[in-house]
Amino acid sequence: MDNLPDFISREDLHQEPIERAQTIPSSWYTQPGMSELEMKAIFSNEWQLAGHISEIPEPGDSLCRNVAGNPILIVTDNDGHTRAWFNVCKHRGGPIAVKKGTKSVLQCQYHGWTYLMDGSLRGVPQWDRVDLFDKKDFGLTPVQCQIWQGLIFINISDEPRPLSSVIEGIDKRISPINLEEFRFHSKVSYSIACNWKVYIDNYLEGYHIPIVHPELAKMLDYGNYVTEVEEFYSLQYSPFSDSGSDNIYKTEDGEAFYYFIYPNMMLNILPGRLQTNVVIPVDQNQCIVEFYYYYKDPVSDKMQPIIKEDIAYSEKIQQEDIEICEAVQRGLKSRAYDKGRFSVERELGVYHFQSLIKRSLMNL
Ligand code: FES
Ligand SMILES: [Fe+2]
Incomplete structure (x- = not known):
């Protein structure tokens, strides 16, 4: 902890329960030097x-x-x-x-x-x-x-914590799905003008769905949307709404699992489809988000229109998220903002992620 620069105060590293906690300060999203610090404290140690x-x-x-x-x-x-x-x-x-x-x-x-x-x-x-x-x-x-x-x-660390301790419990929760059965289809990269943590904060809550993604909101059963947190990952889970009119997965049984694994990985698991997202910091104002698409059956004729629609739909949601994340980055840079608060009901995933960031910095 003695290796921390001036813009990280001891007070900001303090952990409070979500009901009283503040969000991490805006300087952590905007300071030159933060990326190097995170590389050392987080990315050099985590899977x-x-x-x-x-x-x-x-x-x-x-x-x-x-x-x-x-x-x-x-x-x-x-x-x-x-x-x-x-x-x-x-x-x-x-x-x-x-x-x-x-x-x-x-x-x-x-x-x-x-x-x-x-x-x-x-x-x-x-x-x-x-x-x-x-x-x-x-x-x-x-x-x-x-x-x-x-x-x-x-x-890249010589003595990492075992991967099994990071992802423990996911197998059981998604069973009988086994991600090994999926086959690679394609990759798309997005360069986004926001700090990598802005993109992850945004992924980790459904709070913004009704405003930023009104069409998606109609498809999801937002009232039953839940977030569960474990030590190193969180799960957002939403049953599909029966009334969804254009839900391409509606004919298949199953549920959607949206896993975030610390520090920067997402596994979006839907029936027959796995989409992984990896968020890569470039500097304090820029990140690259890579989407990898995998399907159980990426080649049959029957699947082609379904895959096309799936990717087009993700693309639309992603553009909506990019727009809001870039606006948030501008907001965080403004002198009007320093720290905010959390919705206990809707932002447990964001709180969990930010608590892990604090923990990594404290271990420096
Ligand atoms: S052969 Fe590899 S750098 Fe020269
Ligand atoms: Fe979103």
Whole structure:
């Protein structure tokens, strides 16, 4: 806690029950330097969603992702296992890719050093006369990688808390749905002019739905909309309203689960569909939100119009959310605003998220 900058006061880190709590101060959303602090306090320690095994089904398939500011390479090896390393060559820092025409060799894209699937250095072209060089000292640096229900999580810390302790209980709650059964369909990225926490705060409450998304409000049974919180995640849950006129999921049985997993991941689970969102800070005023769409059946003719409608609908909701989030960022920057309060009935998820942010900063 002694490592905190001046704009974070001890008083603001204090935790109060929701009935009395204030929201985190606007400076946490607007101060230059906050992003670096959060990278250290939060993103360098927490698990990050990096994809789904259906994106890399065959040996040699790979994903390049940026996780907590680090380039990461994720590969399916010849035994079908998922492996991950920092995507940084030990020669002069170049990026690695699976070598064309092979399934088992990784090759640097700069000067062509090659590595085996266990990360060890194999081939070093034009290396005669180099002294005191042992290949064993130049293997790729592995990164913590775990799979849960087909989702790939990365943690750049050497000793992270177990992923199972973060997501504990989700399996049981969504059963018989198993996210491993879904297949990747597509990805959409949005660049948004707001702090990453503004986007997450907004995701975490249904309070704004009647005003910002009037059409969605008609579809959801807003009166029965509930938020449940666990240590590291929260769940918003809403039964579909029978009266919804244009609900594309109406013919299927089931419920909608909207999970937020600290610090920046969302799993939106509907019958036959999984949409994941990852919110990536760029700087205090900007974030990137990535939407990944997965379906149980992404290819059949029957599903094509349904998928098209699903993505178009999400796009519409997303545009409404982007507009309000960017306006909120302008509001937070104004000298008129510092701290607000929470609706006990409707903003438990936001309170929970902000309490975790405070906890991470206190551990610095
Ligand atoms: S940086 Fe990788 S081979 Fe040179
Ligand atoms: Fe929204």
